Amino acid sequence: MTNVDFVxxxxxxxxxxxxxxxxxxxxEPTLLGSADLGLSSDRLKALGVSGKAGATQRILVAAxxxxxxxxxxxxxxxxxxxxxxxxxAAGVAARALCTVNDVTYDLEAATSDELEAVATGHAxxxxxxxxxxxxxxxxxxxxxxxxxxxxSITSEAQAALAKARVISDAVELTRNLVNTxxxxxxxxxxxxxxxxxFADSTVTVEVWDEPRLIEExxxxxxxxxxxxxxxxxxxxxxxxxxxAKAHVALVGKGITFxxxxxxxxxxxxxxxxxxxxSGAASVVGVIRAAAILELPVRVSGWCALAxxxxxxxxLKPDDVIxxxxxxxxxxxxxxxxxxxxxxxxxxxxxEAQPDAIIDIATLTGAQVVALGDRxxxxxxxxxxxxxxxxxxxxxxxxxxxxxxIPEEIREKLDSNVADIVNAKPGDRAGGMLFxxxxxxxxxxxxxxxxxxxxxxxxxxxxxxxxxxxxxxxKGATGVPVxxxxxxxxxxx
Ligand code: BES
Ligand code: ZN
Ligand code: ZN
Numbered sequence: 001m002t003n004v005d006f007v008x009x010x011x012x013x014x015x016x017x018x019x020x021x022x023x024x025x026x027x028e029p030t031l032l033g034s035a036d037l038g039l040s041s042d043r044l045k046a047l048g049v050s051g052k053a054g055a056t057q058r059i060l061v062a063a064x065x066x067x068x069x070x071x072x073x074x075x076x077x078x079x080x081x082x083x084x085x086x087x088x089a090a091g092v093a094a095r096a097l098c099t100v101n102d103v104t105y106d107l108e109a110a111t112s113d114e115l116e117a118v119a120t121g122h123a124x125x126x127x128x129x130x131x132x133x134x135x136x137x138x139x140x141x142x143x144x145x146x147x148x149x150x151x152s153i154t155s156e157a158q159a160a161l162a163k164a165r166v167i168s169d170a171v172e173l174t175r176n177l178v179n180t181x182x183x184x185x186x187x188x189x190x191x192x193x194x195x196x197x198f199a200d201s202t203v204t205v206e207v208w209d210e211p212r213l214i215e216e217x218x219x220x221x222x223x224x225x226x227x228x229x230x231x232x233x234x235x236x237x238x239x240x241x242x243x244a245k246a247h248v249a250l251v252g253k254g255i256t257f258x259x260x261x262x263x264x265x266x267x268x269x270x271x272x273x274x275x276x277x278s279g280a281a282s283v284v285g286v287i288r289a290a291a292i293l294e295l296p297v298r299v300s301g302w303c304a305l306a307x308x309x310x311x312x313x314x315l316k317p318d319d320v321i322x323x324x325x326x327x328x329x330x331x332x333x334x335x336x337x338x339x340x341x342x343x344x345x346x347x348x349x350x351e352a353q354p355d356a357i358i359d360i361a362t363l364t365g366a367q368v369v370a371l372g373d374r375x376x377x378x379x380x381x382x383x384x385x386x387x388x389x390x391x392x393x394x395x396x397x398x399x400x401x402x403x404x405i406p407e408e409i410r411e412k413l414d415s416n417v418a419d420i421v422n423a424k425p426g427d428r429a430g431g432m433l434f435x436x437x438x439x440x441x442x443x444x445x446x447x448x449x450x451x452x453x454x455x456x457x458x459x460x461x462x463x464x465x466x467x468x469x470x471x472x473x474k475g476a477t478g479v480p481v482x483x484x485x486x487x488x489x490x491x492x
Pocket of ligand 1: 258260276333335336337338362363364365366368424431460461
């Protein structure tokens, strides 16, 4: 892991630091740093510098401080200078300079929002997961610490850096949980990690083990978990500041490994199914950030944790289970398990009557088919909250797209023997929307008998990436942690 230490008032172009200069892609590429560097457009052309987003070139210039030469990394920001293009450029620079101990950015006339974007992008790009490597790889030369300088001294810059730190730490926490292999993060271990994480915090954590889950009628979570040697858990977090202006419940799918159960996945589709607890891991990261930022919003977290395995005790296709809400479900496919564990957690979240419920889940392969690898599918029952989350996602650069829950899809939930089915075998139409329609059945009502406002985020594609891009290294992405922190910040 590269520990990035940010400092203000750093001096770029010194002999002992590597200076990053963002380059804008205009008719002639434009260096966005404060120094001239003697790079005419002809010389930039000769170096192959275009400013194209993600492109990097290393050059040497005469040092402005100290003797000798200073290393410079020119990094393309693309055609527009905005927060996301700077965040991405900084992430690219961080990945390119992961073996360098001292890095300084030169960005002329940077606003504090831009500094926050650069710091966030750099910290997120510098992330690597090495816990399971027998020898550390690609670390900074002398130690695993990297000093990253920003040439500003204002108090706004200080605050911007502090915020970037909290947000990137939250994403790191989520990514670490998600990247952890499934043999090292069974439901019990996940719950223990959450308890340890909040030991010295104002956030309270309660864990329900399997007997308690049975006692509480959580037939979805215990049903999915019953095929595994590693028993299921439910983790309930509460961050409840006195000045809370609203109460939001976050519900996360936490399948620590999804084999499909008796409706077994093919071998190729099973690889990567450790990521199936990304929703639950996001809940943990967001609540930690909310508590550290002292956001005036009560945030309840519900992590529904189980391992979905085939065995003599596993749930079978055709089984009927009774959920926390007393709704009965005919299980037609044991690989549609996420909706079963979420159903109980959504019912529990509803019982506390929050102003809104947001669930996060790597729920359907259909999400990836519909929206691709990087765009989260958003569904729900409330325009105000939908727009809040969409605009938060837009401002932090996490692509998110609203999808409908059409009436004809709701009708497909009908079961011959139970209240509803969990899947429609053989019917692939609108699989992401069908899953949302299922979840909607478990959203409770408020004091006016109206459904509680609910937003569902299907992150099956965006939760992880097979190749690095911008500030996202390979593996767990930490999506949608920043969207949700921003959402909570805007209500605050
Ligand atoms: N965890 C998967 C969804 C998934 C697929 C996440 C690909 C990430 C990448 C989920 O539990 C699942 O298997 N869903 C099934 C549902 C189907 C059986 C109705 C699916 O999408 O195929
Ligand atoms: Zn599944
Ligand atoms: Zn799953």
